Amino acid sequence: MRPDVPTLVEGIRSGRRAAVSQAITLVESSRPQHRELARELLTALADGGHGAGGREVVRVGISGVPGVGKSTFIESLGTRLTSAGHRVGVLAVDPSSVRTGGSVLGDKTRMGRLATDPQAFIRPSPSAGTLGGVARATVQAMAVLEAASYDVVLVETVGVGQSEVTVAGMVDTFLFLTLARTGDQLQGIKKGILEIADVIAVNKADGDREAEARVAARDLAGALRMVRGMEEWAPPVVTCSGLTDVGVDDLWERVLAHRAHLGGDGLARKRAEQQLDFTWAMVRDELDQRLRHSPAVRAVRDEVRAAVLAGELPATVAADRILAAYDQGRTAPA
Numbered sequence: 001m002r003p004d005v006p007t008l009v010e011g012i013r014s015g016r017r018a019a020v021s022q023a024i025t026l027v028e029s030s031r032p033q034h035r036e037l038a039r040e041l042l043t044a045l046a047d048g049g050h051g052a053g054g055r056e057v058v059r060v061g062i063s064g065v066p067g068v069g070k071s072t073f074i075e076s077l078g079t080r081l082t083s084a085g086h087r088v089g090v091l092a093v094d095p096s097s098v099r100t101g102g103s104v105l106g107d108k109t110r111m112g113r114l115a116t117d118p119q120a121f122i123r124p125s126p127s128a129g130t131l132g133g134v135a136r137a138t139v140q141a142m143a144v145l146e147a148a149s150y151d152v153v154l155v156e157t158v159g160v161g162q163s164e165v166t167v168a169g170m171v172d173t174f175l176f177l178t179l180a181r182t183g184d185q186l187q188g189i190k191k192g193i194l195e196i197a198d199v200i201a202v203n204k205a206d207g208d209r210e211a212e213a214r215v216a217a218r219d220l221a222g223a224l225r226m227v228r229g230m231e232e233w234a235p236p237v238v239t240c241s242g243l244t245d246v247g248v249d250d251l252w253e254r255v256l257a258h259r260a261h262l263g264g265d266g267l268a269r270k271r272a273e274q275q276l277d278f279t280w281a282m283v284r285d286e287l288d289q290r291l292r293h294s295p296a297v298r299a300v301r302d303e304v305r306a307a308v309l310a311g312e313l314p315a316t317v318a319a320d321r322i323l324a325a326y327d328q329g330r331t332a333p334a
């Protein structure tokens, strides 16, 4: 059935869950007519002014390796936020779902309380073919949630490949969850993540792990100073437990402090720059898709492959031949 855009917009603006779900399904679709409708929908939503029913929207990325306790943490943070009167949306960017077609992150069954909370909306990761496709769908889902007055959007991702950088490029504040590690174990944390994190928390700081977590946080703060030097914002390293909720409020205060540090203008600039980066990321992704699906490229692909593998064609010449086929395919009459 063809979704009716004005009805959908009305449903989203009134915060109706079915409309929000339907709209997110639409923006996740890669079918050309759905893409067209999604564009129409997002334009209509953008016309209605910015954000969650006039409330300031807070976008936070949350990353950490499998087992660090992301689901438990988001359940704890999300329920505290809804109790404080916020409407919380949870999205996920899971690159493994691209390969498997399945999705583990943002799994509702692991966030039982939040999943049944009327003030929360949880959506698992789309499996839209490429990381670029997943990112596009997630950014658009974020716009849908914000138009439906969700004023806190949490985007969860697992620490694999490029997904953290992708998520950091769509949120205001990037939170990295880790477990107690000291000394040599610190090497195991990817340097890249320390470069993009705005707030770091050593999770599972409960029971007899608490003291260990505090030591680890201190060590990590030291390591961070080496990586980040003297930046204006020194990312705080705190401890918390998603299980007992200890430290979760403090962590949220740190997130808000990071926003305060950015300031209104700084945040607006950051979001504008993200939009521009994202524009080009989408262009690159789309070009990649077109290249893959171009009949003219398909026509030369096997021949080029065989010639390169046989050592008869240097890579540079092979690349030129593919690009020439692509360009010709674009100009040739269909």
Ligand SMILES: Nc1nc2c(ncn2[C@@H]2O[C@H](COP(=O)(O)OP(=O)(O)OP(=O)(O)O)[C@@H](O)[C@H]2O)c(=O)[nH]1
Pocket: 064, 065, 066, 067, 068, 069, 070, 071, 072, 073, 104, 105, 110, 158, 203, 204, 205, 206, 240, 241, 242, 243, 244
């Ligand atoms: N002690 C303690 N255990 C925790 C805490 N948070 C999560 N756990 C346990 O750690 C395991 C993983 O928790 P999840 O919340 O499912 O972790 P996750 O990082 O979302 O898991 P992945 O989906 O594998 O990435 C579960 O057995 C939890 O019960 C915590 O704060 N303290």
